[in-house]
Amino acid sequence: MDAHRKQLVSLAHPVYFSLLASVAAGIINTVWVSRLGGPAVAAVAVATNTENVLLGVALVFGSGTTVLVAHARGARDPAAVRAAVRGGWALYALVTPVVVFGGLLLREPLARLVLGGDGPAVPLATAYFAISLPGIAVFFAQTLVDGILKGTGDTRTPMRLALLANGLILVLDPFAIHFHGVQGAAAATVLCRCAALGVGLLVLRREPLLRGPRASFSPRRTLATGLPMAADFTVRQAGALALVAIVARLGVSAVAAYSIAYKVLYIATMAFYAVRQAAAIHTAHTRGAGRDERRAIGRQAVLVSGTAGLAAAVLLAVTAPWVMAAFGAGPEVAHEGVLFLRCIGPYLLLMACFIALGGVFEGGGGAPVLLRVTLLGTAVQLPLAYGLSGLGLPGVCLALALAMALQWALLRWLQEGSEVSLLRAA
Numbered sequence: 001m002d003a004h005r006k007q008l009v010s011l012a013h014p015v016y017f018s019l020l021a022s023v024a025a026g027i028i029n030t031v032w033v034s035r036l037g038g039p040a041v042a043a044v045a046v047a048t049n050t051e052n053v054l055l056g057v058a059l060v061f062g063s064g065t066t067v068l069v070a071h072a073r074g075a076r077d078p079a080a081v082r083a084a085v086r087g088g089w090a091l092y093a094l095v096t097p098v099v100v101f102g103g104l105l106l107r108e109p110l111a112r113l114v115l116g117g118d119g120p121a122v123p124l125a126t127a128y129f130a131i132s133l134p135g136i137a138v139f140f141a142q143t144l145v146d147g148i149l150k151g152t153g154d155t156r157t158p159m160r161l162a163l164l165a166n167g168l169i170l171v172l173d174p175f176a177i178h179f180h181g182v183q184g185a186a187a188a189t190v191l192c193r194c195a196a197l198g199v200g201l202l203v204l205r206r207e208p209l210l211r212g213p214r215a216s217f218s219p220r221r222t223l224a225t226g227l228p229m230a231a232d233f234t235v236r237q238a239g240a241l242a243l244v245a246i247v248a249r250l251g252v253s254a255v256a257a258y259s260i261a262y263k264v265l266y267i268a269t270m271a272f273y274a275v276r277q278a279a280a281i282h283t284a285h286t287r288g289a290g291r292d293e294r295r296a297i298g299r300q301a302v303l304v305s306g307t308a309g310l311a312a313a314v315l316l317a318v319t320a321p322w323v324m325a326a327f328g329a330g331p332e333v334a335h336e337g338v339l340f341l342r343c344i345g346p347y348l349l350l351m352a353c354f355i356a357l358g359g360v361f362e363g364g365g366g367a368p369v370l371l372r373v374t375l376l377g378t379a380v381q382l383p384l385a386y387g388l389s390g391l392g393l394p395g396v397c398l399a400l401a402l403a404m405a406l407q408w409a410l411l412r413w414l415q416e417g418s419e420v421s422l423l424r425a426a
Contacts, residue, residue, distance in 0.1 A: 004282065004293070005300040011278035012271075012304070014159035015150075019270040021159075025166035032177050033185055040182050043124035046111060047132050047186070051139065056234035057099060058140045061091040062147035064226020066277075067284045067363055069151025073209060074288025081209045084151070087222040088144050094219065096140050103133040128186045135190030138197055145200040150281055152209050157200070165196035228367035232358075232374045239378040246385045247396060254393055257336035260327045265344070268312035272352045275305040276359035283363025294364050298415060301356040309352025313345030336393055343397035350404040357411055369414055377407035 026048060033044045065088030072080035103110070107129035111122045142165075146158040169192045176184030204210060240262075247258045279301040286293045316323070320341040324334040361370040381403035388395035 002300055004297050005304060007282050008275060008278045008297070008300055008304055011150075011153070011155050011281055012274040014155040015277050016271050016274035018146075018155075018159045018162035019274060020267070021162045021166045023266055023270070025169050028170055029173055029185060029189075032173050033182065036177065036181055039119065039121040039124055042119075042121040043111075043128050043182050044185060046121070046125045047128045050110070050129075051132070051136070053234070053237060054099060054136060054139075055143070056230045056237065057095060058143040059230035059233055060226040061088045061095065061140075061222055062143040062226070063229040063280075063362070064088065064091075064147075064222040064224075065144060066147040066151040067225050067229075067280060068222060069148055069209075070153070070281045070284035070363070071288035073152060074285040075290075077288075078209060078211075081152075082214065083216060083218075084222070085148055085210060086214070087219050088148065091219040091222045091226075092140060092144050096137050099140075100133055100136055103129065103136065107133060124182050128182045131183055131186035131190060135186070135193065138190060138193045142193055142197045142200060145197065145204060148204060148210075149200070149207075150277065151284075152207060153281065153285065155278070155281075157203055161196045161200050164199065165192050168192035168195060225367070228371040229362055232367070232371045235371070235374050235378055239381060242382055243385055243396070246382065246389055247393070249389055250392060253332040254336050256333045257324075257340055258393065258396075260324065260333070261337050261340045261344070264316070264323055264341070265348070268308065268316075268348060269351065269355075271308045271312075272305050272355040275301055275308070275352075275356045276362070279356055279359025280363035283360050285363075287364060294360050294415075298357050298360040301359060302353045305352040305356030306349060309349040312352075313348045316341045316348075317345055340393040340397060343394045344400070347397060347401040347404055350401060350408050354404060354408045354411060357408075357415065360415075361411070366414075370411070373407050373410050373414070376410070377403050380406055 029044070033040050065084055068084035068087070069081055072078075072084055108122070108126045111125035111129065142161070146161065149155070149157050169189055172188040172192060173185060176188035178184070180187065244255070244258070248255050279297060283294055283297050286297070320338040321334070323341065324337040358370050361367060381399060384399035384403055385396050388399045391398070
C-alpha cells in the first residue's frame with residue numbers, strides 16, 4: 001500500500017467512528033425523547049440543529065489549531081506546537097463567553113424564531129437551552145482538545161473520548177429523561193461530555209509535545225487559519241438547509257423521503273469528511289517537515305474517499321427499498337426515497353472526491369480558496385435545484401451532481417495551477 005494512503009487510512013478511520021458514534025447517540029436520544037411527545041421531539045431537534053450551527057464556530061479554533069499543531073510537529077518545533085495550542089485556547093476564551101451568554105439571553109426568542117410561534121414546544125426548547133447553552137463551553141473545549149490531539153497525529157484518542165461521552169449518554173439518558181424530561185436530556189449530555197473532557201485534559205497533560213516552557217502565541221494566527229475552514233462548513237450547512245425548502249415545493253412525501261434518505265447519506269458523507277481531516281493533518285505535517293507532497297497526498301485522498309463514495313452509491317442503489325422499509329416509510333414516501341437513493345450516486349462519488357481533496361487545500365494553507373469554491377458551488381446549486389425540481393427528486397439529484405461537478409473541476413484546475421506556479425518558482 002502507498003505510504004500516503006496508509007497514513008490517510010490510519011488517521012481517517014478513528015475520525016469516522018467518532019462521527020458515527022455521535023450520530024448514533026443522537027438518533028437513540030431522539031427515540032427516548034419521542035416518548036415525551038411531539039413537542040419534546042421538536043424542542044430537542046431545535047437545540048440539536050442549533051448546536052450543529054455552533055459547531056461552525058468551534059471549528060474556527062478547533063480546526064485552526066489542528067493544522068497549526070500538525071505543521072509545527074512536522075517542523076519538529078516544540079515551541080511552535082505549544083504556541084499553536086495556547087493560541088487555540090486564547091481564541092476559545094474570547095469566543096465562548098460571547099456565544100454562551102448571548103445564547104442564554106436570546107434563548108426564548110431563538111426558540112420562537114425557529115419553531116415559528118408560541119406552540120407547546122417553545123417553553124420546552126427554552127428549558128433545554130437553559131442547560132445546553134452553558135454546556136456549549138464544554139462542547140467547544142472538547143472540540144479544541146480533539147483538534148490538538150489530531151494535530152499531534154493522534155486521532156485514536158478523540159475516537160475513544162467520543163465513544164466514552166456517547167456511551168455514557170446512552171446509559172444516562174433514559175433515566176434523566178424519565179425523571180426530568182427534556183431538561184434531563186440536556187443535563188445528561190452536558191455531564192457526559194464533562195466526563196470525556198476531563199479524560200481528554202488528562203491525556204493532554206501527558207503529551208510530550210506539549211511539555212516545556214511557555215511560548216509566545218497569537219490568537220489571530222489561529223483565527224486566520226481556522227476561519228475559512230469554519231466558514232466552508234457553515235456555508236454547506238446553510239446550503240443544505242435551503243435545499244430542504246426547495247424540496248418542500250414537491251410535497252410532504254418528497255420532504256419525508258428526502259429527510260430519511262439524507263440521514264442514511266450521513267453514514268457515507270462522514271467517511272468523506274474523515275478523509276478530509278486526515279488529508280489536512282497529513283498535508284500540514286509534511287509541509288511543516290519541508291516537503292510539498294500535496295499532489296501525492298491529494299491523489300491518495302481522492303482514491304480512498306472516491307472508493308468509499310462509489311461503494312456507498314452502489315450499496316444504496318441496491319438496498320434502497322430495504323432502507324426505506326427499515327424507517328417504516330409508507331408507500332408514497334418509500335417510492336420517493338428509493339428514487340432519490342438510486343439517483344444520488346453520481347453526486348456522492350463527486351462529493352467524495354471534492355471533500356477529500358479539500359483537506360489537502362486546508363492543510364496546505366489553501367482554505368480561503370476552498371471557501372470561494374464552496375460559495376460558488378452553493379450559489380450554483382440552489383438555483384439549479386429550484387429550476388430542476390420540476391423533475392421531482394431526480395431533478396434535485398441532477399442539480400446536486402452538476403454543482404458538485406463544477407466544484408470538483410474548479411478545485412482540480414486550481415490544484416494544477418498551484419503546482420505549475422511552484423514548478424516555475426523552482
